Amino acid sequence: MKRSVEEKRAREERVVKEMITLYCRHHHGSALCPDCEELLAYAHQRSEKCPFMETKTFCSNCRVHCYDPAHRARIRSVMRYSGPRMLFHHPLLAIAHVIETKKEQRRMRREENK
Secondary structure: OOOOHHHHHHHHHHHHHHHHHHHHHHHHOOOOOHHHHHHHHHHHHHHHOOOOOOOOOOHHHOOOOOOOHHHHHHHHHHHHHHHHHHHHHOHHHHHHHHHHHHHHHHHHHHHHOO
16 A cells, blocks of 8 residues: 555654654754754655655655755755664564565666666
8 A cells, every 4th residue: 555645744743753852862962952952853844845755755765865064964964864763662663664665675776777
């Protein structure tokens, strides 16, 4: 069963929010400091405007990176820190994210080889 675009968008936004929150707690000592709130708002804005939401799962699988260089560097730091730790803080969300990401990567490889 395919997810609706809005369900996919909501799920992606939830994963990003949890990752940024985890990162901010460790690096800035708060749930969401103003800098991390701005990054989260930027990520949500990019997700809302994504023309590929119907055919992709997560931004990490997208061929078109719509983040500006500064935000892309910041979100990479967040993902690098939070990704491995999500398994301990949000195990079901993390496992579902990994499974969906791997499926999407396989689908993209099949399309490239056609």
